[in-house]
Amino acid sequence: MHYSLCDLPFRVVCLPASREAAVARILENLFSPTRVRRPDSCPGIEIVIDGSTEPPVSGELVFDAPGLSAIRTKRGYYLRSRESFLAIDPCAGRAEGSLSDDFLISPLEEQRGLFLFALLLLLSGRGLYGLHAASISSDGCGFLLVGDSGSGKTTLTCALSRCGWQYLSDDSVLLTRGASGIEALALGTPFHCSPAAFRHFPELAIGMPAPFSGKRLVDPGPVYSGQFRSRCRPQVLLFPEIIDEPYSRLIPLDCTATLLRLVGAGAGLLNSREFMAAQMAVLGDLAKTARGFLLLHGADVHRDPHRLSALLQKEGDRIDAIHRAA
Amino acid sequence: MQSTAQPERVAKLDPGVVSSTLPNGEIVLLHLDTRKYYSLNRTGAIVWKLIECSTPLVDISQALFDQFDVTPESAGETVRDLMQELKTHKLITFTESESRTQNS
Numbered sequence: 001m002h003y004s005l006c007d008l009p010f011r012v013v014c015l016p017a018s019r020e021a022a023v024a025r026i027l028e029n030l031f032s033p034t035r036v037r038r039p040d041s042c043p044g045i046e047i048v049i050d051g052s053t054e055p056p057v058s059g060e061l062v063f064d065a066p067g068l069s070a071i072r073t074k075r076g077y078y079l080r081s082r083e084s085f086l087a088i089d090p091c092a093g094r095a096e097g098s099l100s101d102d103f104l105i106s107p108l109e110e111q112r113g114l115f116l117f118a119l120l121l122l123l124s125g126r127g128l129y130g131l132h133a134a135s136i137s138s139d140g141c142g143f144l145l146v147g148d149s150g151s152g153k154t155t156l157t158c159a160l161s162r163c164g165w166q167y168l169s170d171d172s173v174l175l176t177r178g179a180s181g182i183e184a185l186a187l188g189t190p191f192h193c194s195p196a197a198f199r200h201f202p203e204l205a206i207g208m209p210a211p212f213s214g215k216r217l218v219d220p221g222p223v224y225s226g227q228f229r230s231r232c233r234p235q236v237l238l239f240p241e242i243i244d245e246p247y248s249r250l251i252p253l254d255c256t257a258t259l260l261r262l263v264g265a266g267a268g269l270l271n272s273r274e275f276m277a278a279q280m281a282v283l284g285d286l287a288k289t290a291r292g293f294l295l296l297h298g299a300d301v302h303r304d305p306h307r308l309s310a311l312l313q314k315e316g317d318r319i320d321a322i323h324r325a326a
Numbered sequence: 327m328q329s330t331a332q333p334e335r336v337a338k339l340d341p342g343v344v345s346s347t348l349p350n351g352e353i354v355l356l357h358l359d360t361r362k363y364y365s366l367n368r369t370g371a372i373v374w375k376l377i378e379c380s381t382p383l384v385d386i387s388q389a390l391f392d393q394f395d396v397t398p399e400s401a402g403e404t405v406r407d408l409m410q411e412l413k414t415h416k417l418i419t420f421t422e423s424e425s426r427t428q429n430s
Contacts, residue, residue, distance in 0.1 A: 256352045256365050263356055263363045273358050277344040280356050284346030 003033035005119070006128055006174055006185045008044035015050045022104040023049055026111050030217075031119065031188040045093040045122040047086070052098050054085055068113040077121055081114040082106070088118055090125035090275065108190075108217050116172070119187065128174040128185065129279040132265045135168035135184045135232060136160050138309075141316035142184060142232030144173065145240055145295070146265045152240045152297055154192055158201045159305040160312070161224040168229055170220075175282050178233070182286045185231045190217035200302055234286065235319050236312070237262070238295040245298040248308050250315060258292030259284060291319050334382040336423040337409055343417050347371065355417060364415065369394070373408055382423055383409065 001024055003010040010033055014020040027033060057078045063070035071078040077088040083100035095118045103111065120130040134145040134153035138160075145153045157170040168186035176183055191197075191204065192215045198205040204218045221228060239253070239261050253261070262283045293315070300307050342359040351368040366374055372393065376386045383405060390401040412418045 255348045255350055256354060259346060259348065259354045260363060260365055263354060273342075276356070276358050280344045280346060284348070284354070287346075288349055 002036040002038075002043075003027070004036050005031065005033040005045070006123065006176075006187065008123070008126055008128075009036070009041050011043035011046045013046070013048045013050070015048075019049060019051075019099070019104065023099070026104075026108070026115060029108055029219075030112055030115060030190065032186075043093070044126050045119075046095070047118065047122075048094070048096045049099055050096065052096075054098070055087070057087075063117075065113075067110055068117065070117065077117075079114055079117055081110075084114060086114060086118050088121045090121045093122055093125055095122060109215060112217065116188070120172075123174060123187075124275040124279065127278070128176045129266065129275070129282055130187070131173055131175050131184075131262070131283075132171070133173055133184075134170045135173045135186070135234070137166045137168070137229055137232040138164075138313055138316060139320075140232075141236065141320050142234040143236045143238055143312065143316065144184060144234045144290075145238050146261060147240050148265075152242050152301070154194070154197050155200065155301060156238075156240060156295075156297060156308075157191065158197065158204065158220075159301050160309055161220065161227055162201070163305050163309040164227070165309065166227045166229045166232075167220065167224065168232060175279075175286065177282065177285075178231075180233060181289055182234065182282060183231050184234050186229070189219060189221065189228060191220045192216075193218050235290050235323065236316055237286070237290045237292040238312075239292065240295045240297055243296045243298050245296070246303075247300050248295065248297040248311065250311065251294040251296065253292035253294060255287050255292070258290075259287035261292070262287055291315075334384065334423045336380055336382050336421050337377045337412070337418045338380070338421050339377060340417055340419065345374065357415070357417065360416065362415070364417070369404065370408055373405060377412075377418060380423070 001012040001020060012023060012027065014023050057071055057073060059071040059073040059078065061069065062072045068081045075089050079086045079088060082103050084098060084103040086095045086097035088095045131146065134157045136143050136157055145156055147153055154170040157167055161167050168184060169188060170191045172187055174185040174187050176185060193204055194215050203223050204220065208216060237258055266279055266283055343355055343357050345353050345355050347353050351371055353366045353371040353374055355364045373386055376389060387402040387405045390396065390404060391398050
């Protein structure tokens with residue numbers, strides 16, 4: 001199977017080929033790569049699922065969460081989820097491993113971690129660096145919402161999408177150097193909706209089985225129709241924090257505080273040491289060219305999202321004017 | 327008059343550290359091995375740039391004395407404290423540099 005992912009040729013090989021459909025379903029639902037019939041160049045990245053038996057692995061355990069663990073090895077990383085595994089060689093742009101039958105029929109939410117981390121590692125070797133951030137845009141001005149789980153990224157993305165903003169992702173983006181500076185690229189479209197998000201944005205729950213707990217992946221395409229964007233140029237960096245107040249407000253951050261927060265969000269991700277220096281350079285350039293703000297978001301996110309939208313648009317317009325003047 | 331060779335103490339950047347200099351003159355450091363990150367204010371950034379050039383510690387103190395309205399003792403203390411902190415966080419190591427000929 002040949003795809004294009006973030007403009008990179010991406011090849012997926014399944015042995016036996018009978019597993020292709022299941023793997024394609026996972027990748028296409030999670031990351032929306034574009035199918036390509038005849039690739040016109042060698043694959044930029046490649047995942048080979050060959051049903052091999054699990055090899056002995058030695059290295060440092062660097063990530064261990066329910067459903068996913070990662071070991072740093074001499075050649076890269078070894079990811080394990082349930083009885084499935086992928087050995088990642090970021091320099092070669094190649095992942096190789098095996099997926100269990102249980103994994104292939106498990107919910108998308110449980111399949112996401114293995115493939116997301118595999119792709120982030122593979123893409124970092126091709127100059128695309130993951131950032132734990134939502135991304136939205138208005139009138140061509142890109143905004144990143146950078147924060148941990150629970151900081152309100154999905155809530156803000158949904159609230160602003162309701163106000164007509166364009167969205168890239170509610171959870172993670174890729175940063176890269178584009179012709180006009182640092183660009184953010186969408187990696188996967190599903191939103192990560194908690195039961196609370198479904199209560200506040202019931203339009204996303206249509207067609208979802210109920211009752212449910214935990215986060216569910218929802219395709220926002222049919223709900224916020226025509227509002228998806230595959231890339232944007234981030235000019236405003238927002239670091240959201242929930243406050244128990246009626247109105248949201250912005251607190252400007254200097255570029256040092258902005259970069260420290262960006263590095264905190266980027267360094268936490270699994271990444272190969274050899275590519276972290278380049279990632280740091282990209283984050284540094286982003287902090288120099290975009291303006292950072294603490295976004296203390298209050299009850300108006302739900303009660304009056306247009307007020308928040310206007311507040312952000314005003315700041316975006318101001319920064320856009322500064323960039324144009326420069 | 328007699329010439330003696332005095333070894334000079336020089337700080338060396340840990341090879342696992344990458345930095346980004348910002349328009350406000352400050353620097354953000356990331357240690358690739360520990361994945362910890364730090365910021366240096368403008369004074370710290372001047373010291374960091376001098377460390378990058380393998381400047382002996384005594385000359386770094388002199389540079390601060392020349393650039394800021396401080397006493398030589400205060401400049402020396404600032405450099406010593408910062409060096410100690412950088413070393414504690416494994417951002418630098420110390421070496422003895424090539425000798426400097428001194429007349430006595």
